[in-house]
Amino acid sequence: MxxxxxxxxxxxxxxxxxxxxxxxxxxxxxxxxxxxxxxxxxxxxxxxxxxxxxxxxxxxxxxxxxxxxxxxxxxxxxxxxxxxxxxxxxxxxxxxxxxxxxxxxxxxxxxxxxxxxxxxxxxxxxxxxxxxxxxxxxxxxxxxxxxxxxxxxxxxxxxxxxxxxxxxxxxxxxLTLVAPELLRLHVEQIAKQAELEIDSAAIEYVVEQGSGSVRDTLSALDQVVTAGGIPEHRGSVDALVNAIVAQDLTDSMTAIAETVAAGVDPKDLAYRTTRKLRDVFLAGAGVNSGEATLEELPELAEKAGEMGRAVNVRALELLGQALVDMRQAPDPRLVLDLALVRLFAGTSDPHPVQRSARPSGQTQSSSERPAAQARAVLASAQSTGDGEVVAASS
The missing domain is CATH 3.40.50.300 (P-loop containing nucleotide triphosphate hydrolases)
Known part of the structure; x- marks a missing residue:
């Protein structure tokens, strides 16, 4: 059959x-x-x-x-x-x-x-x-x-x-997107009717993948059941978000590289990272986006405090523009790489190389290193025209 x-x-x-x-x-x-x-x-x-x-x-x-x-x-x-x-x-x-x-x-x-x-x-x-x-x-x-x-x-x-x-x-x-709590209940009922063995973590994963679409949610459930569990790259978005919150360029590029190597579309990674950063932003304002569970809210609010509203807003703006640019880009990953480099360089200007200049003899503080590191990477990418952005070592 x-x-x-x-x-x-x-x-x-x-x-x-x-x-x-x-x-x-x-x-x-x-x-x-x-x-x-x-x-x-x-x-x-x-x-x-x-x-x-x-x-x-x-x-x-x-x-x-x-x-x-x-x-x-x-x-x-x-x-x-x-x-x-x-x-x-x-x-x-x-x-x-x-x-x-x-x-x-x-x-x-x-x-x-x-x-x-x-x-x-x-x-x-x-x-x-x-x-x-x-x-x-x-x-x-x-x-x-x-x-x-x-x-x-x-x-x-x-x-x-x-x-x-x-x-x-x-x-x-x-018609509107379906609320996460309704999708969770729906997945639980279908798993019971279909006699599927699935834990709460897998249910949260398929609801997140569904993004409010019942069909996409059930397709994700099919994939999880077929694969025997949550894909190994499931934590890739969290890893990238954590690196962005910490303003760590090396960890950000590593998260992107590992996720893309696992077969994830850079556009999908950028989209889900943007959604997660939106949850962080709203949690910082004391609002539940409706996509986060009650257990996640304290952690999201903590991330919002660590990141700061200005950086959070700039990250959402740059990733949002990157999603638009990716539609026609021959290499979507490069667009995502450069968006994060510009974020850590502290600017949305596509040519921020001059900002890295400082008077001779003046040293960088540890808090300035991510921005200077990002500017150096961006300057290298612009001058060489390479198709890959490689994280500079700290």
Missing amino acids: VYQSLYRRFRPQTFREVIGQDHLVAALRNAVVEERVGHAYLLSGPRGTGKTSTARILAKALNCIDLSSDGEPCGSCDSCANFEAGNSMDLVELDAASNNNVANIREITANAALGSPGKRKIYLLDEVHMLTAAASNALLKTLEEPPDHVIFVLATTDPQKVLPTIRSRTQHVE
Whole structure:
């Protein structure tokens, strides 16, 4: 038997199984019960938060033969069985990222007028922002006045790229990232149902990897179970953050080198380091980011005090800019290296070499060494044009 990934195996089949989107679930469930379902919905939000699953459940509920009084599909009638098997004729899904031209949309509008085996026919257009302008315009008329038995559900991760004329013809509902505490509970329940052996440290790891996305969280759980535990590079972010807090250039470069050697994408390392430094910054202000556990808060607050708010802010700014620059950089690791060198050099100026000059005979204090060391590394990188930044010895 072919193995089915956890996120597919445990995809929500009813409204009550959708986690972290109470506002959306309540609105759709009430609409189903009161028979006031709109003709078109636009569901937007980050990946893996339940847009496609919710649309499928809505279609399932609208065609359920034995709908419960609270708007939940029964899960046992022929219509529900077809939906759960993935072969219902009452749901048409289209990936707008790969079917984004006028011909694809005209085929939908032509078929929409045809009858349906069930009570309602639902068209789900995923990543609708990828439609061409011509295809979007071709959809407008049918979207505004679809046949009585047809409902359109548009899903997107970038609603600002959807034509305003399309947005105005739909009921727009935004989905949000799922809170860590809900994801922890969800992972624990799935681990129990799937009879997986996983400890609390592994649960924290997969929740952190998921970053609020249910699908990404369950994918991380799959990886941990397959690997037999947390990857060895799991502590790489903590090591880099500790080095940044201590303003130790050598340890920072070592952490980056070891992490990249273990196969971690520099962009992913930079992103997770930025998130961790954000937690540090908020903990220093007495605020919980929502991603840190209560046990972590005292340690984060201590790091904030040791680092200082000015350095923390500068680190967030430089790493944030590095993430932007990495998108087009031929060597993302070099961008990350230079961002940290500039941080320890005490400047965001790409040419801070002159700052290292000092009057002859004047010695460096121990507190000045990280900055001077960083300036020396940056000066060497700029003058030689090498593709690697090597930490200077202390």
